[in-house]
Structures are given as structure tokens and as C-alpha cells.
Amino acid sequence: MSTPFYVSPQQAMADRAEYARKGIARGRSVVVLTYADGIVFVAENTSRALHKVSEIYDKIAFAAVGRYNEFENLRIGGVRYADLRGYSYDRADVTARGLANVYAQTLGTIFSSVGEKPYEVELIVAEVGRTPDDDQIYRLTPDGSVVDEQNSVVVGGNADSIGNYLGQRHQVGLSLTEALRLAVDSLARDPNGGSPRTLTPEQLEVAVLDRQRFQQRKFKRILGSQLGRLLDGDQSAEADDEDKPAATSE
Amino acid sequence: MEANTRGTGRLPAAFLTPGSSSFMDFLAEHSPELIPGRRSLPEGLTVEAPHGTTIVSAVFDGGVVIAGDRRATMGNVIAQRDIEKVFPADEYSAVGIAGTAGLAVEMVRLFQLELEHYEKIEGTVLSFEGKANRLTTMIRGNLGMAMQGLAVVPLFAGYDQDLDRGRIFTYDVTGGRSEERGFAATGSGSVFARGSMKKLYREGLSSQQASMLVVQALYDAADDDSATGGPDLARKIFPIVSLITEDGFRRLSESEVSGIAHSITDKRLEHPNGPQAPLI
Secondary structure, three states: OOOOOOOOHHHHHHHHHHHHHHHHHOOOOEEEEEEOOEEEEEEEOOOOOOOOEEEEEOOEEEEEEEOHHHHHHHHHHHHHHHHHHHHHOOHHHOOHHHHHHHHHHHHHHHHHOOOOOOOOEEEEEEEOOOOHHHOEEEEEOOOOOEEEEOOEEEEOOOHHHHHHHHHHHOOOOOOHHHHHHHHHHHHHOOOOOOOOOOOOHHHEEEEEEEOOOOOOOOEEEEOHHHHHHHHOOOHHHHHOOOOOOOOOOO | OOOOOOOOOOOOHHHHOOOOOOHHHHHHHHOHHHOOOOOOOOOOOOOOOOEEOOEEEEEEOOEEEEEEOOOEEEOOEEEEOOOOOEEEEEOOEEEEEEEEHHHHHHHHHHHHHHHHHHHHHHOOOOOHHHHHHHHHHHHHHOHHHHOOOOOEEEEEEEEEOOOOEEEEEEEOOOOOEEEEOOEEEEOOOHHHHHHHHHHHOOOOOOHHHHHHHHHHHHHHHHHHOOOOOOOEOOOOEOOEEEEEEOOEEEEOOHHHHHHHHHHHHHHHHHOOOOOOOOOO
């Protein structure tokens, strides 16, 4: 039996981080930003069925980039965690902070265990509060770090350049139309300085956590014609369907 | 009981194992002690616990109405005057419960979660039949306790989005499920409520007429069944009436039900037996 090569722990971790980062950088980005009535999630995603943005619990949503099977697994784990916790205690006891901690532990353990390959995913866990000050956004990286983000955050390929653009232009108290416009503009930019692409509603997956909804569940997908009208700058589309019960997505 | 975090704080393997979209299945595997009906009672012992009584439901043009009285009894004692027995199951369905109140309320919580969990995992809602079948499974799981006197007998009503109409299902203690035409009732006062609705029900009712119909039926049930409570005008405790249409679940406000209850009690001062159907 030959002697295995010695690899320093620093090098091993750096390799793992590099591996995960490359996997994530291949995918398109997801943008999450706050607006006056809540938090909006915008992803470039042509699939109608395979979501990058999903509901976890009453006020908590999840967005992810990277390998689909890995983040889908984490999403389902999160839904099970939230539902079990809400059932054992009370719905109010399910929080984004708790969920982010569990995800961080899970990702961190996988990242540093020798037997497993690191997950190539980056996650966002967000919770809408009663007021804009209570909104919480957490970003989780493959090594299990948690970053408490304010106002806006981007994950995925080109996250740096999109994040800079967004960070400079985002303001507190945007309307949904303005926030969506800004998110789409930032996603459509060419990082190499070329002319921006045009993103149609069919290429976008948009959802909100809207604190103004009277239902207990604040998550809502924005689909089809309503999305089209919002992108065209039609302010009246913001209130769409709000006096009706949430069409149970889809 | 703790939802997560054994050892490292990492999600346990069961949470990340691909599997069923059912929360009940997950619970059965991970925390079976949390499933209602899983507990065993000592042999031959009967437990006295508050019981909920009458639930009524009727189909109208474009939806279904479901209503329940507010009384819970324990033997011949009124245990609670303002208990709630009608709950939204999801956006398009509701469940009304008769039987052992404590168990029934727990069963409803789990049923609500079961539907919501499926919706979140699958990204789509269960079919109406699928929802009704999940409830069957839960009642069947409670059979052991039902045989010792702790039965739960729900009524499931909702708007079927595939068929575009209201539908009602009733259950027996063994989980036997039957779809009802037009109207249905369950619980101790149900014989009287059903008799009342049989005479008053007709096709093509509006939602207002159907709401009036179910409150009339509850009044008649309370009239003859001591375990069913009528509208309590003095304490302002009125039946819970909920409508489910293609716009979803809506519980009538207290003032709306108060209006219906007052108009019925006013009329009953003149005709104690209520509205009369033609002899032939």
C-alpha cells in the first residue's frame, strides 16, 4: 500500500471552497431585495415547475442557486423542519433565524466532513416582518457561513457585479414595481460592459413575501399577466388579486 | 419533540431523505408520538372529555356552506359555550368536527398541515378526492381510541376546482367516507338538523339562502338535542358559518351571522317550529 500524499488542512478547505464556488458560478443569479411592503425574489428561470424560489412557512421563503438536487433536498428538509416545529410548538415559533442556523449547521458539517463532497449551493432564507425594520435576510454559503444581509442580496454567477449595481441603486421604501424593475435591470446587465439583455416575463421567476396579505401565509408567486404588467410599470397591477384568497400557486 | 438538532445541530438524515410528500408519513417515521390516535389507553377505561356536537353543510350555486354550533358538553354539563368546530382545511376546503373535542382539534391541525405540506413540497394542491382520502386515513388511525369512547367524526366540505362545484363528504368512526348530495349533517343533533334541511333545501340556492338554511337547521337541532347549542343572543355567541366558493374560504363575520340569527329567532317567536314546507 502506498503512502497517501499529505495535503494541508488549509489547502484541503481551499480546494473544497473553490470546487463549490465554481459549481455555483455556472448558474444564473437570484436577486432578493426589500420593498415597502415586503421582500421580492427575482430569478432567471425558464422552468415553470422547477423553482429556485419557494415558500417554506408563513413568513419565510427560500431562494437558491447551484445544483438543483442539492438545494431541493435542503428545501424539503427546511419545510419538514418548519412544519414539525410549528406543529410541536406554535406557528409563531418558526423563524428564519432558526432555519438559517439549521441550514448553516447542515452545510458546515457536510463541507468539513471528509467522506462527503461539499454542496454546490448558495441559499437565501428571508422572513418578512410586521414592519420593514423587522425584515430579515440571511445568505448561506456552501461552507456553512451565514451572512445577515440588509436591503438587497445576490447569489449565483456574476453575484459581485450585480450586487454592486444593486447596492448602489437600492433604496428603502421602493414600490414593488420599482423594486422589480431594479432587480430585472441588474440581472440583465452584461458583466463585461456590453449592452444589457432583454428579459421577458417567461424567463423570470418572481415571488414576494408581502406583509400586507391578510392571509397567514405571506408568500405569493407573481405569474403571467400580472408579472407582465408589473414589468411594464403598471402600478395598479401591484394590488392584483389581493382581495382574493391566494390562488394556491400554480 | 425537538424539531431538529440532534448531536451537531445538523438536520437529521430523515429530513434530507427523499421520500413521501406527506407530513403524516414523515411524522410517523420521525416522531410517531406526535400522531393523534397513536396513544393507547388502558383497557376498559373510559375517559370523560368534552364533546362537540352538530355540524351542518349545504351546497349552493357556486359553492358550499358549512356551519357548526358552539356548545361542547361533558355528560350533562355544558363544558364550553363558545367552542369552534369549523376550521379551514386549506384555501378551498373546510372541516367541521363532532366528537371528542381535544382529539378532533388536534386532528384538524394535523390535517391542515398535511395539505399545506403537500402543497409546498409538490408545488401543487391535492385533488379534492385526495384531501378527502387523507382525512379517511386519519380517522382510521383513531379507531382504537374511538372504540374506547373518544371518537372523532368530521364533515369535510369544499369547492372542487376541477369540477367547479361545492362538495360534501361525511365520515363514520371507522373512516368510512360517503359523498352527500345537497346537504349533510353530523354529530348528536344531526338527525334533527337533517330533518330540517330535508324540508327546506332545494337546488339553486344562493349563498345567503344557504347560510340561512344551515342556521335554521342548527336552531332545529338545538331545539331537540340538549347537546347542541342554539344562538346565544344574550352572550352574543353565534354559530360559525363559513362559505367556500371559487374565491376560496370565507368565514362570515359576527355581524353577518348575528343578523341571520336574529331574523330567525324573531320569526320563531311567531312560529316556534320554524318555516313550514307545503304538505304536498
